[in-house]
Amino acid sequence: MNPHPPELARLAERYPMISALPESAQLRLLRGARWARVPAGSLLFDDHQACEGFPFVVEGSVRVVKCAPNGRELPLYRVSAGETCIISSSCLLGHEDYNARGIAEADTVLLLLPKHDFDELLAEPAFRSFVFHLFAERIADLMQLIEEVAFHRLDQRLAAQLLGKGHTLHVTHQQLADELGSVREFVSRLLKGFAAQGLVKLSREQIEILDPAGLRKMASEGRQD
Template sequence: MSTSPSPTTAAQLDARYPVLAELSAPARAQLLRSAQWMRVPAGAMLFDDRQACEGFPFVVEGSVRVSKCAPNGRELPLYRVGPGETCIISSSCLLGHEDYNARGVTEADTELMLLPKPVFDAMLGERAFRDFVFHLFAERIADLMQLIEEVAFRKLDQRLAALLLGKGRTIHTTHQHLADELGSVREIVSRLLKGFAEQGLVRLGREQIEILDATGLRRLAADGSAKPG
């Protein structure tokens, strides 16, 4: 962890987060003076359930996967935080003075700037920063509502079909990774994929899935049927 970025990283920060240029000169100086810079390898846990929130992250490079974890080890992915985005869990914990209620893990080598809580509180007095936080807060809430709708009202085979679409004809992934994406378990996903293969929708290989019938997958994702009604 360091307290000052390289000139290149500082330029990337400004490019990712234009709101910083809208801050008053004293506020921007305070932010940059107090910020803590971190380079974190892929697979590192940034925060976990019931852990105190130390600050507000700005992701310059990389990606952070935020998930809700069950006692049995299963996870439900909530969202990802990429460059230029913010973490709603961190925002809500800082605003509500609560501990984390989810887990954040880096998906790639990640560089981020962490704004300590006292400075985050001070920055909320800046209208541009406050509007930025609450605008992205609203966007994340909308994403989470969509996730709740999918989990509550769509069957797992529909969600799996939707997940496979849009990734190209050949998808290099594991059944475990797909299960993690869906908040399910590998055995169930493997069984569903075998069913997809038997219907001629996909061809399964070692850590590879080839899409054979994208139209059928889209139909399955939409109404639960791979064949025309």
């Protein structure tokens, strides 16, 4: 469906950069963009799939992962409301297909800007600055991820993953494994070790943090390696 001015105002609330565009550019966006509402768990794009446009996330969030042939996933980043996807931008700029998978984490509302409109809007300084600023942020995030995977042990990364989410985490071992780019068996084994050390208490789809200082020490020691 084509958006109307109220929808444009809704988009600008999430992406203030829209308000800085000239009226002609805003009208171009209005004419070409397509709104979509997708339920949680929907596959939005996949490896080797052509990129159809530049996504604005108005509600919800999208998890972007790299998939191995054996089915394992390495989480790359999340795209929350007000952000956009660096891989989509890269594919549009380089005229390449997707090289990762995007999955809606929650019920998500998207505005998809077709490629030809994306190309035209890059001539606008506000839009171009927005796109390349996000590139810089995402590349920094991905460099940190590479450092975590390459130099930190899984137990240290798991300890860090458990912190900062409250006293009780309602999460499965598989979900934690997906977040860490590992497999459930390894994560379960480490969690049992944490429980034996008195760091956590395990129950069905729930982890109670007993010793956050101990977890923090384990995680921080890993970051000093």
